Amino acid sequence: MFTPSFSMARRYGKTRGLPTPCPRATLLNMRRPLFHAAAWYCGGVVLGEFQPAAPLLLLTFAAATGLAVLAFIWINHVADVAAMQRANLYAHPARLAALFSARLRPILMALFLVLAGWTNHALHTSVLWPNDxxxxxxxxxxxxxxxxxxxxxxxxxxxxxxxxxxxxxxxxxxxxxxxxxxxxxxxxxxxxxxxxxxxxxxxxxxxxxxxxxxxxxxxxxxxxxxxxxxxxxxxxxxxxxxxxxxxPHPPRPLSDHFRTWAMTNLARSLPERDEALELLWAMSLGWRTALTGEVKMPFMQSGTMHLFAISGLHIGMVAAILVGLLRVLRVRRGRVAWIAIPMLWFYAAATGWQPSAVRATIMMTLIIAGWSLNRPVDLLNSIGAAALLILAWDPRQLFQASFQLSFTVVLALALVLPPLIDRLRPWISTDPLLPRALWPRWRRAAMWLAFWGINALAVSLVAWLASAPIIAYYFHLFTPSALLANVPVVTCGMFALMSCLGSLFTGALLPFVSELFNHSAWFFMRCMMITSEWAASLPGAFEFVRAPSGWFMGVYYAIFFGLGSGFLFREKIRRWTCVVLTLLALFGWQALLTDREAARLTLIPNTPAVFQESFRGGPNLLIDTGPAGSINFTVLPVLRSRGVDALDNVTMTHGTKHQIGGFTNLFQKLPPNAVFRSHAKTHSPYSKAATSWLEQRSNVARIVSAGDHVGDWKVLHPPRDEDHRRSIDDALVLRATFNNVRVLLLADLGELGQESLVHRIDNLTADLVITSFPNFGEPLQPWLLDAIQPKVILVHDSQFPVDERTTKSFRTRMSRAGAEVFYTTRKGGMRVEIKPGKWRIIDAAGRTLWLDGRR
CATH class of the missing domain: 2.40.50.140 (Nucleic acid-binding proteins)
Incomplete structure (x- = not known):
């Protein structure tokens, strides 16, 4: 038997004896239609990102699906009219059609939303016009x-x-x-x-x-x-x-005039333009010039960098001040929105239309509009409405880190925070039978502070748990100190922002009051800076981590929202929850063990450096450091993206500028436990600087020659009885075997060194060869290639200096070598992953270049 439509059942269910359908049977829950609609729309945008299609084709399908939805709605309306005129609801043909449409309509609606998101993404990313x-x-x-x-x-x-x-x-x-x-x-x-x-x-x-x-x-x-x-x-x-x-030129935008005036006003009566003042400009006006690497690093490491993005905190406080001020002036509730909402959008424009500010302003616009119209505000529905509006305007925002952080945190505060507070509040609750009027004042104050502290800690915990995987994915940071730092830093930030807003509101009419607000804002900003630096300096305050995988993030958020909201604790699924969590724990443990068995080598671009991650719990190893200019721009970011907080071993193949020019720069930030270098003499000033640094740390320096070992690697060259005139002929040559895959690292070994290597070593065969381009001669001479017989060759070349570029003759010779050859100047930095039974090479974009011998 078919179920009548929801509108018919609601109208005639009691009088005609028809069963009332459960709203949960529909795919779009009518209690929060916009939230569910946004979820389907996001699914379409994701589909468009990973499965591009022709916009015209998608537009045709979306239009057809939309017309089908409208047709079903019209059929349902005709059936409702017919039912009002007939005693038998099923006697009219339209009624029978409506019974079918009642089940198909939610499916078609969901399909339409998916196609709409897919189509909008294609329209924003495809080339549509010939003058593109x-x-x-x-x-x-x-x-x-x-x-x-x-x-x-x-x-x-x-x-x-x-x-x-x-x-x-x-x-x-x-x-x-x-x-x-x-x-x-x-x-x-x-x-x-x-x-x-x-x-x-x-x-x-x-x-x-x-x-x-x-x-x-x-x-x-x-x-x-x-x-x-x-x-x-x-x-x-x-x-x-x-x-x-x-x-004639158009007038300068009003937002530019406002920002210039606001910056001058916030600096009034302050003695100098210091770092605290510039951070106040950044926090209140979105002036990003102040957020340089050194300035923002303590805030990133303490997990409080979010205060300097014009986001929900800023927009919410501005809205609260505006609404409160308007209500004090006895503006009617229905007219508050007409004044507050335009001022919020002006503030978003004055701060540079930052995406986070626009998202927060849209959300606050919906909330204020609903409050002014005396409509109940549902946070989840408001989240869905804001997401729909933002993604309808620009679906590409779904893949931006700020969008994901904003909506994930707000969703967590809506779903996870209320149950958590309900569980925490009984810990500090008093006897419910004792009237509050009988409490002494000290007890009221203590209870207020306790409730405020519980709420603040709960908000900090939920926000940190919700944002931690996304921060690790995009910024390679794990910040436990955020749990400790967020409460005082956010509190100081709120007071600083309130002081800034007070200064802006009073700057034109009451300049002396504005100056008091400026000093107050400067004081609270200094408190923020000191607290963040202190939190970042604590032991274990932060760690650099590798980006989590997609499946890990999916499982994490499913468990986080399921457990946090209480959904997985429901009686009907509690047992299944325990079974699934146990299986996931076993799978995660197995994945961790498998990951420990994998060897990973990263070729750092624009340098000859190679980084080997810890293999089976052993030490990590950095082979060469590259020139000084690449340390901050390439070497350190690569090491941090691989979760390196400390260097175990460093090897210097030889002493040229391109190999070890950045030795002292790197080790001021990441001092190693051991540094390995050959016995060969060199007159390079960079080698002398490194030697001077090592002499001050005699327990760090290690001298190696052929036959010695550096971690998992065996030194093949140079032998102790050789010392060539050119340092490239004395470059260290290393070989290691990872999961039955033999890797040979030649550095930029010169021709004389290659001859010595071939004459001394009987078996030089290797599956993978990593080499740099020397400044004299060419690497991998034909006789050396015949001895190695590699499957893959990775050439560490660079555009600068000029003598490190590969020559046309070398590339021609490599194309005939019978092995796959990849160059860092073409593929960027590459990573070699060697797991039991298979190994692969990926390029800078994450694409697989070579897998188990198949390109």
Missing amino acids: LRMLAGDTPRDATLRGRLANTPEQRGNRWLARIDAAALAENGEWQSASGRVLATFSKPPDRGFYRGRHVEVDGVLTRPPPAAAPGLLDQRRLLALRGIHYELRTDRFTQWNLLDT
């Missing part, structure tokens, strides 16, 4: 002149200035053609004051694709900008000509 920059510019860097409109007022980031330009025309060799797309322009000198958002400009430079990830696990600038709709950079220099095209 991706069609005109291609992947090759080129000199070009660009005309377009400034999408933002240029901002300073470090020693560079950035501006986004919406392209209108592109010229190459003096020929102009129409163009569309957003370009990120970078320039080294501060722009003229006449350049601001909305101006039409003409600028020349090198138009190129943003750089991809330099090594697996590092920041992929190309993908990060693509998620913001930017596919090209325009790199300029001090000779670049910037010209304004619009006359």
